[in-house]
Amino acid sequence: xxxxxxxxxxxxxxxxxxxxxxxxxxxxxxxxxxxxxxxxxxxxxxxxxxxxxxxxxxxxxxxxxxxxxxxxxxxxxxxxxxxxxxxxxxxxxxxxxxxxxxxxxxxxxxxxxxxxxxxxxxxxxxxxxxxxxxxxxxxxxxxxxxxxxxxxxxxxxxxxxxxxxxxxxxxxxxxxxxxxxxxxxxxxxxxxxxxxxxxxxxxxxxxxxxxxxxxxxxxxxxxxxxxxxxxxxxxxxxxxxxxxxxxxxxxxxxxxxxxxxxxxxxxxxxxxxxxxxxxxxxxxxxxxxxxxxxxxxxxxxxxxxxxxxxxxxxxxxxxxxxxxxxxxxxxxxxxxxxxxxxxxxxxxxxxxxxxxxxxxxxxxxxxxxxxxxxxxxxxxxxxxxxxxxxxxxxxxxxxxxxxxxxxxxxxxxxxxxxxxxxxxxxxxxxx
Ligand code: ASP
Numbered sequence: 001x002x003x004x005x006x007x008x009x010x011x012x013x014x015x016x017x018x019x020x021x022x023x024x025x026x027x028x029x030x031x032x033x034x035x036x037x038x039x040x041x042x043x044x045x046x047x048x049x050x051x052x053x054x055x056x057x058x059x060x061x062x063x064x065x066x067x068x069x070x071x072x073x074x075x076x077x078x079x080x081x082x083x084x085x086x087x088x089x090x091x092x093x094x095x096x097x098x099x100x101x102x103x104x105x106x107x108x109x110x111x112x113x114x115x116x117x118x119x120x121x122x123x124x125x126x127x128x129x130x131x132x133x134x135x136x137x138x139x140x141x142x143x144x145x146x147x148x149x150x151x152x153x154x155x156x157x158x159x160x161x162x163x164x165x166x167x168x169x170x171x172x173x174x175x176x177x178x179x180x181x182x183x184x185x186x187x188x189x190x191x192x193x194x195x196x197x198x199x200x201x202x203x204x205x206x207x208x209x210x211x212x213x214x215x216x217x218x219x220x221x222x223x224x225x226x227x228x229x230x231x232x233x234x235x236x237x238x239x240x241x242x243x244x245x246x247x248x249x250x251x252x253x254x255x256x257x258x259x260x261x262x263x264x265x266x267x268x269x270x271x272x273x274x275x276x277x278x279x280x281x282x283x284x285x286x287x288x289x290x291x292x293x294x295x296x297x298x299x300x301x302x303x304x305x306x307x308x309x310x311x312x313x314x315x316x317x318x319x320x321x322x323x324x325x326x327x328x329x330x331x332x333x334x335x336x337x338x339x340x341x342x343x344x345x346x347x348x349x350x351x352x353x354x355x356x357x358x359x360x361x362x363x364x365x366x367x368x369x370x371x372x373x374x375x376x377x378x379x380x381x382x383x384x385x386x387x388x389x390x391x392x393x394x395x396x397x398x399x400x401x402x403x404x405x406x407x408x409x410x411x412x413x414x415x416x417x418x419x420x421x422x423x424x425x426x427x428x429x430x431x
Contacts, residue, residue, distance in 0.1 A: 020210065021276040027214035028221055028279050034224025057223035064216025066119040067209045068289040071202060072314075073162050077174045078199040079310030084178025085192060086307050091174065093311075096416055100312045103412045104320035105356060109323035110254060111408075112355045115246045115329025116348055124330060125337025149360060151361050154212040165288070167318040168364060171311070206292040213276075213293075217283040224283075224395065232392045239334050239390065243397050246326045251404045255411040263429060273301045273428075274410055278403040284400045287317040287364025287405045294406055303427030304417045312416060316409025321359035323401030323408070324369035327394075328376050330353045335377065335386030345392040354379040364405060366398055 018026070042048050087093055155161040155169030162170055181192050233240060256267035277297050281290045294313050298304035332351050336343050343351075358372040370391065374384045417423040 008382060021211065023214040024217055024276050024279050027218035028283060031218040031221030031283075032225050035222040035228075038222070038226040039229050040227070053226050055225055057219045057226070059358040061216060061219035061223055064209075064212065064219070065284050065286065065289050067212075067216075068284070068292060069165075069286075070140060071206055071209065071292045072164055072288055073170065074198070075295075076167070076310065076314045077086070077162065078168055078195050078202055079295065079306060080171060080174035080314070081178040081181065081195045083179045083307035083310045085174045085195070086178075088179075088182040090179055093179070096308060096311065096420060099416050099419065100315060100412060101319070103415065104316060104408075107250075107254070107258075107408055107412065108320060108322050108325050108359055109352055111246075111250050112325045112352045114254070115243075116333065116351065117324040118246045118249070119242055119330045119333035122238065122242045122245075123333075123337060124242045125334040128235065128238075128338050131420060132265055136374075146357065163365065167288070167314050171315055177209075191431050202292075203296065206296050209291060210251060210296070213280060217279065220283045221307065228396065232399050233396075236390070236393045239330065240397060242328050243330045244333075244400060246330060247323055247400055247404045248378055250322055250326060255407060259411050262300040262415040263423070265414070265418075265425070269428070270302070270411075270414070273297070274407065276409060277410070281406045282399045282403040285319070285366040285395070287403045287409075290402075290406050291317055296412060298410055298413060300428070303424030304414055305420075305422035305424075308417050308420060308422050309413050312413040313409050316412060317406070318362070319360045319366040320409055320412070321362075321364065321369065321401075321405045323404030324372070325355040325359055326375050326404070327369055327397055327401050328358065331373055331386075331390055332380065332382065335382050335389065336380075338389060339383060339386065340354045341382060343380065350379050351376060364402070366402075367394065369398065369401065370394055 032125065033207055038048065084093055086095075113333045142289065152166070153172055154165070155173055158173040161173070181188050181195075252271070256270070259267050259270055264315070274297060277290060277294050280293055281287065284290065292313050295306060295309045298313070299306045299308045329351060332355075354376045358375050362368050362372055370387055374389055377384050377386060414423065
């Protein structure tokens with residue numbers, strides 16, 4: 001385990017020319033510009049729509065997401081087993097777990113407060129012309145009750161949970177296996193070695209897949225913008241601006257203040273080093289698929305212990321969605337204003353509570369925030385059909401909030417590592 005932590009292998013860096021971060025950034029920009037150009041300047045045709053947008057761009061982009069998704073369950077499982085095996089004692093694990101969960105819940109509650117605060121000043125739903133909005137069809141799923149969510153953390157069948165990609169039960173089972181392996185010591189050395197070596201294989205696979213990230217990011221972004229166009233945005237600009245502002249405050253002010261206060265690390269350096277992961281999350285709109293890249297970047301570029309990040313990052317991808325809860329906070333005010341329904345202070349407090357709870361137990365996949373929004377709206381008696389108003393433009397906000405979601409996980413992980421003396425500051429400070 002220790003060998004893998006210190007060993008630095010970055011085949012991409014050795015190549016001449018641009019490094020991977022710059023390549024991803026360039027791919028993102030070129031993809032966005034080209035997508036907009038395709039949307040506005042290339043006339044609709046079989047070649048444009050079927051062959052290029054829904055053919056090549058779709059297959060290559062989704063193929064890339066799938067490659068990353070393919071790694072998530074085996075990587076999370078193995079690195080968690082290795083992590084908890086290395087930490088060994090349940091006391092330390094419990095301490096890390098409690099700190100992480102408290103941090104995640106507090107930052108989410110804070111995020112909703114920022115969302116509500118900005119929305120009450122900006123009033124995104126006032127002066128809205130309802131007829132100009134493209135409305136989608138809403139099908140509202142029954143929300144899972146808190147008791148079921150809690151029970152679902154314990155897997156009935158760990159293999160079933162792995163097959164479904166349910167993160168929380170996988171985390172519980174992996175931690176259990178790791179603790180037992182630590183207890184058994186040399187008696188179970190074959191199994192321990194297997195997990196350590198399989199973990200190495202998964203990390204190597206992550207590196208290899210990440211080297212084609214620029215191509216994947218380019219296709220994903222180009223297709224999104226080629227399909228989007230901006231006409232649907234016009235009546236929704238106030239709402240979109242409000243969500244974006246709250247996301248920026250959370251990501252670049254709150255997180256960075258917390259990072260500095262708890263670790264005294266340079267926030268600018270943190271953002272610079274973590275930027276490729278944010279861009280990846282932005283282009284894929286899924287926290288789950290970002291897990292391997294996040295763990296790898298935190299470990300190799302910021303000196304964060306893989307033993308801790310392999311626990312806190314997958315946990316965060318499931319229970320910590322600050323960006324999502326920001327969208328939900330603004331959406332509540334927007335929908336209430338659009339329908340002319342006043343919100344009382346008690347309603348606002350309920351929103352903080354339900355939006356914080358809503359993020360727990362749902363996987364970090366595209367658009368899941370819209371589904372859990374139904375639960376938040378119902379908690380204060382707002383019509384769930386209101387979701388139809390924001391559906392048409394949600395994709396772009398989903399991309400932005402996913403980048404914030406995973407940044408929150410990374411900041412928390414770095415802070416917890418610092419407190420557990422598991423942060424290598426030399427690696428962080430190295431350019
Ligand atoms: N796409 C988000 C994520 O994966 C979830 C959401 O807000 O819909 O974190």
